[in-house]
Amino acid sequence: MRDLYSVIFWILSSTIVIAEEDSQKEIDVPCIHVENHCFRNEPLNIPRCIERYMRKCTNRGRFTGIKPGYGIQTVSYSNATMNMLEGYTVHIPSEAVQKGKNENGEIGNNINFIVLVVNKTLFVTNSVSDIIGENVLGVWLGATEVRNLSEPVKLKFKNTNQTDNGVCVFWHLDEKTGGYWSTEGCSTRVQNDEFVCSCDHLSFFAVLINPKIPEEIHIVNLSYISYFGSALSIVFSGLVIVIFLWQRKKQSEKSVMIHVQLAGSLFLLHISFLCSVGFSDRGDEVCLSLGLILHWCLLATFSWTAIEGFHLYLLLVRVFNIYIKRYMLKLSLAAWGLPTATVMICGLFSRHTSVYGKYSIHEENPNSTSTSICWITTQTASFITVNGYLGLVMVFNTIMLGVVLVKMRQLRSQDVRIKDNKRRVWKEWASLLGLCCVLGIPWSLAFFTRMPLNLPALYMFTILNSFQGVFIFLWFLTLTCKAREEEYVLSKGTIHVSFQNNEEHVTAGFVNGKHKHTYEQNENVKATVWS
Template identity: 40%
Template sequence: MGAAGGHQGRKHIQELENLLLDTPFEGSNLTAQTSWPLIQSLAFKLNCAFPGLMLSSGALGPLPEVRRLRARPPHSMQFPAELTQEACQAPIRELRLICIYFYTSFFFKDDPNTVLLNDYVLGAQLGHYHVSNLRKPINISFWHNRSLENYTLTCVFWKEGAGRDGWSSEGCRTEQASPGQVQCHCNHLSYFAVLMQLSSARLTAEQLASLTHISLVGCSVSIVASLLTILLHVHTRKQSDSMTRIHVNLHGSVLLLNATFLLSPVLAAPSAPESACTGLAAILHYALLSCLTWMAIEGFNLYLLLLRVYNIYIRRYLLKLCAVGWGVPAVLVLLVLVVKSSVYGRHVIPLSTSQDNSTGFQNISICWVRSAKVHGVLVMGYCGLTSLFNLVVLACALRALRRLRAREKAPGRRACRDAITVLGLTVLLGTTWALAFFSFGVFLLPQLFLFTILNSFYGFFLFLWFCWQRCHGGEQAEEGPETEASSSSQMMH
């Protein structure tokens, strides 16, 4: 449906809302007949002694348009007594609660690839009042008879904005009470649905709990290690060269990445405002791109040291590297925010089982990129290019080291030190991030645990490499171009 069709559909919905809110009727409730197919609506008269209300699809008459279906999955909505509390603070003649059930998503088109569970949209409105921030949520239940093996389910509501309308999960919590039932707990009135998103990687609750604990410990350790490295650099910055300053910028990006990653689940909680989660998701994306960019800069710098040792002069070298390392990711993220800020927000990490939470571990939501296209291009694509470039540089470094050792009379006497050098360069160039491309088939679980362990402790491994360089700087200076410190004096600021 085009934009014009979408606006026309919203106009019809507003007409129906006004009809239900303004039409006088006798008794306590009214069932309205509409000229639009696949829509049912109800209106209720309420007072300030409202005890709560439970509505079930069993109380609704059948629609001729859905009789052809073998079994129409039921649904229900439960409203708390608190619903009328704010409205009753002002003098009122009558409160009216209207409920509209859409058995089609025709009137609510967001992304062309958006899929809703059962194609159901359930809406409610209390008079002309805006009901939000309820202490006890409105409970909406959707039953289904579908296999959702490869889907992530998220409770959403229709949010009308100044720029464009779309589905949002703000103020809603998703719970899969049973394999055939999805419960939405939302703290406001609106039009609700369950968004279905294809997911390639699904974990059990136990596996997700283990990965979460590893990430928590690893990121915390890396934050401390990066802070120590930066402080050591500040303490000895008079003796530092451009090489060390590049390392410190990499540590700064790793510090930002780990800090925002740890904050992400906190601001993705239902109680946190969606704008805060959107902002943090953009910062997290920026931190990741910066980290990957500085890894590529480390590879570029190592390439210069290995292959152009005797002919290096780059005016304002470090300043230009900082413009690339911090500026390019900022431009990319700002461009995404300008084009479509809804790309960033709450992202639910799916579980493979429904959720037999015998471990007490709930689904995790994080503030992250929600668009598959942006994730594919500006996360996986960016990571892939960085990893490919640094793997080529690492291969060149290993080749140079092998040629140097082949010329020595006793090539085996420095095997241990060479092994540490290779391992350090492997860490420095971030080649472990290439593991992200092995998340399929039998590699999925080993890859997830290896990726989580190696990259959450990445800052700590960099710290160990930094310390080893400091302790063996004098010896490395005599080794030749394959070690970084040997050529640092060649770089011009």
Template identity: 35%
Template sequence: MDTHVSLFVCLCLLAAQSIPAETTSELLTLMKHLERPRGRTMPSRVKHIHRLEQMLLNTSFCGHNLTLQTDAIQSLVFELGCSFPGLSLSSATLPNVPQAWAPHGMQFPAELTKEACVASQPARLRLICVYFFTAQLFQDDSNSSLLNNYVLGAKLDNRTVNNLQNPVNISFWHNRSLEGYTVTCVFWKEGASQHSWGAWSPEGCYTEQPSPSQVLCRCNHLTYFAVLMQLSGDPVPAELLVPLEYISLVGCSISVVATLLTILLYAHSRKQSDSVTCIHMNLHGSVLLLNVTFLLSSQMALPTVPRSVCTVLAATLHYALLSCLTWMAIEGFNLYLLLGRVYNVYIHRYLLKLCVLGWGFPALLVLLLLVIKSSVYGPHVISFSKSQENGTSFQNVSMCWVRSPVVHRVLVMGYGGLTSLFNLLVLAWALRILCRLRAPDKALSSWAYRDTVMVLGLTVLLGTTWALAFFSFGVFLLPQIFLFTIFNSLYGFFLFLWFCSQRRHSATEAKAEMEAISSSQTTH
């Protein structure tokens, strides 16, 4: 185990005696400027932060420790040697810490100075810690919520410290339970955003919750750290991660093959002018695009992949989902026309208008989002909880997807909910029509029966399976996750089976019709 030294702190009054008064004044003035970032340009904020770091690294002072403190920023400086035993910092051991500040702490392993000492044997190493008790300087494009609005940073000289075997431990406490929130340890990745001077990333950090009000971040590098907070439903056990990934991978792969085969069979079919079949094939095309982009989304969210690639893939995945949902609604609308108008309707350039709606409308929505705020797309973190003896930890999975909670609620859940509701209403209405057609005093023609079964089958698959997304709470959570994953990952395969059954039914009808004609000719 590492031996940690306790922290001895000199606050502003003592610091003024250990360094020149003008240096102290300049440092405190700079920190106060950073406390009030409003009205300052982004380059100016970045410049002031970097200037503060360099001044802390280069300032001469008496003793081994130095602390400077303002209303919302605290700067700590330590002189380290190559025999560094480790360092444990805690707000509980610091004198004169304002009561309004929530408890926090950092723990540095002895390994921290190992690489620097092996490389050059420096006379001294300086470790600086800069704590921001305001999140205004670290606003990303999504305006993410941070636990306590705290950002705790550390830097060792001008060196890059990463890939530590023993992690840096950063502890955050809250004054109430964090149940009902998804918490994720992140670090500030400078230059990772086009509209801000950085973005929050979970790379290299592991999230644990030793208690309901504490978050422990274990990170293998030095930089600025924080905890993202997001309202969540019931936590999903981490033990389900592997089976869910396996089901998704196998199901989507089968659906891709089945959908390709369906499209190829349709391409070689002679009856390509049938509008109903054309609508089905457009749905197959959107399902194919959805499955392919979904399979690629987790692979493109890796740190080695350029952020722009993940952004494009996330936008494509969102477009594929919206297009698929739109074609589901078009199937319901087409069912209404088939049964409600009894084939007696003509719409000028019907298929062209449906294609503009099915492919063009989702494209318009996604393009508008990209133009207004492209940062809504990119790496999205999904947390799985894991119970341990000392608390609950979280395992994070990244994929290229919608990063904005508002966009996700409106253009994913809202759009999907309206589609499912519409198709379920059409399904109920169609079942009523079918029951009337099956009345004893009315004959059920073969073509009406065929198309009713066809669209009812589609509507059941669409409406029922996507409606499962709205049962992710309480006792329904775990069954819903598995049923939703199975049904929707294999959706393309189900469509393939239905397509084959329809072809077989059509072939049987054609054969029966030919036999009837042949029998009639023989009789005459």
């Protein structure tokens, strides 16, 4: 019986040892393969995975040297320097080596000094700054977390942006947000064409270009402008909808209906914006929902500005043979349906990759003023669905605005009867500004906030787009008042559209001293240009 117990004990002991060995194999990753291992197994937070595995990885094959994006040395007591093939230099003092060797209170013989060059896109951040170059440096010494050094670690980054306004930062891992850039424990010095970073700990390091909003007072100013402008836009875009419903006829003009749809999307956009700011601290689930709604409203606004450009194209370029069955229904399905499909796809991915969440605008300094909003937290999703879509819309609408300018110039050259030329020019400019607002041209300023004049562009972008609902109301009110004047429908150079009659013809002539061009097509478009 005792022998049977011995056999059972031996089997159980062997099983436990094998299980421990298998568990050890799961985390025993060669240092040079850590990055690939994290890409495959922990794609949600690759920096945290690399940090964890680099501290306990093995140097199989005893490779000591430098490869593209990777370098490893074995160090014992003295300081060490590593020059990466990409041009980066990392110097660690002897104090850091000693702290790295004091694992569990015991001093070993040698430890691994590892430097890894990682692409900056792995570090999802909501900062308004950008990283110099394309890479981030990760530095480790053994399994111990090295920090609070009296003699700092020094890192040299090439000044590829040719700017002196850079700051050295490290990646502060955070359980909730994943991490953010911080300057704590790091100082910055510019030497020749390099940034020299001196930090009292080891981690991931990079150099940020100076924030696009250099002073905290600008953050406060822009925030108040946004809140006030959004509140007014809600009121005035709501008035557009009320006036339209109050004066609606059995057969409303398609241009007016498109303007109202645009006003409705702006109404929803500004409400969702204020809610996203006000309820950004109400939890992850609430912020995810609000971020998704805000994303949908913004894409819907972009879609209706694109519809405005498309409708203008039909009126000015094609003119004839443009009858489209169920025109407004198809436009509505496209303008509301595309954003819906986009956010549904992002929402499905958000369950796994946190596409939506809390977005902080000034995060690299935790002690500074910050503005939080529920928004997209994934750079790829933001770039494709927002920047890419907006860019396409702006290119098309800008072309259409150029077409309007050409048409207005042609009409002016044909009109020799107009005596009050100054008044005509002012009205043309007013019409042009109105069209700019309707076509969403001010949204294009978003692409200029990274230029040298970024601060003025930010102020102009915030003012024009926050008050866009007010501008749409003024444009809509002008069209409504002019429509009551029948023959005096629009001023010089302004385009008025109506859908009526079943005849197809073109007329031109003078009414009350004004040159009038009218284009009609069966149940489709009647475009009248007064000049």
